[in-house]
Amino acid sequence: MQVSLTLTDLKIRTVVVPLRRPVIAGIGRFDRWPLVLVDLEMSGGIVGRSYVAPYREASVPAVVAELRDLGSVLKGKVVSPFDAFQAAMKALNVVGVSGVSTIATSALDMAIWDALAKQAGVPLAVLLGGSIGPVRAYNSNGLWRHEIGTLADEARQLQREGGFSAMKLRLGNVHLKDDLAAIDAVRQGVGTEIDLMVDFNQALGLGDAIRRCHELDDCGLYWFEEPIAYDNIHGYAQLAGKVRTPLQLGENHYGSRDLFTFLAAGAVHYAMADLMRIGGVSGWLSAAHLASAAGVQFSNHLYPEIAAHLLRVTPSAHWLEWVDWANPILAAPLEPRDGFVSAPDAPGLGIDWDERSVERYLVTA
Incomplete structure (x- = not known):
């Protein structure tokens, strides 16, 4: 039985989807919603998935850049949620650990937890x-x-x-x-x-x-x-x-x-x-x-x-x-x-992409 997960590749995509009802509040108006999709390819064919939604489309490149930076640090290494989280916080400490740094770290963290639960064959809650x-x-x-x-x-x-x-x-x-x-x-x-x-x-x-x-x-x-x-x-x-x-x-x-x-x-x-x-x-x-x-x-x-x-x-x-x-x-x-x-009774978070829709709304690879 596999007892560790090694990050072999990191795939990041950005989509912008329409909102059924526009967000109109003191923070502004949003008719479209940017999402940064993360796929962590692990040893053994496991893929951990997550997404983050940084509100403003203009902020997406900064999130993607930090995700790629973190991915390069972790690629080829055995990853676990706690160790990866601490490593990311230390790596980004010099540019500040709030804001974009935390957003990027959170995206990786959620994807690693998804992969870990998939490896165990149980939903994350379990x-x-x-x-x-x-x-x-x-x-x-x-x-x-x-x-x-x-x-x-x-x-x-x-x-x-x-x-x-x-x-x-x-x-x-x-x-x-x-x-x-x-x-x-x-x-x-x-x-x-x-x-x-x-x-x-x-x-x-x-x-x-x-x-x-x-x-x-x-x-x-x-x-x-x-x-x-x-x-x-x-x-x-x-x-x-x-x-x-x-x-x-x-x-x-x-x-x-x-x-x-x-x-x-x-x-x-x-x-x-x-x-x-x-x-x-x-x-x-x-x-x-x-x-x-x-x-x-x-x-x-x-x-x-x-x-x-x-x-x-x-x-x-x-x-x-x-x-x-x-x-x-x-x-x-x-x-x-x-x-x-209720979350689905399936291994991991239960997040899978509709690839045809991702292709439709894709704005950057």
């Missing part, structure tokens, strides 16, 4: 000591900051797409009345029983956030996500003590140390992690146990195909954020049912 099963999810595929008159119908569509009982609405309009109107429109569309998370995408200053969140505290919302700049620890600590609706943040944390600083400051009620920023599977495992030790429930941001495994081994697992943005290039996309998502 390799990590858990099991395959349903994870409760909210639909995050719409309800952006656009014409309020369309929100009720869109909310009904989102509910039907997978039997969801929870969804996310984006707020942070200039005027309170517009935020209230958006909430009311969604409630008119799907009723008051649905769990409604709201995301400000860092649209507010601290003073305005204190005022706005107080004004929205009686709306029965599930959480307030990122009302102010993601790195304003002092501001979040102040805000956390002034609102009744729980605060949610963490998608912009680079590595578990960022999460630790917020936990230590009492600046967060709920936490989440983005796999391309937190450090892939290895980074998630570290962050998830920090959150658990602090008694804070932990959710994912994007990458539902991988989070469906990881939330099954997260002690304080909370919600899976469902988006279908990578579906156009996946051979077998996940299908939510009754508001839950």
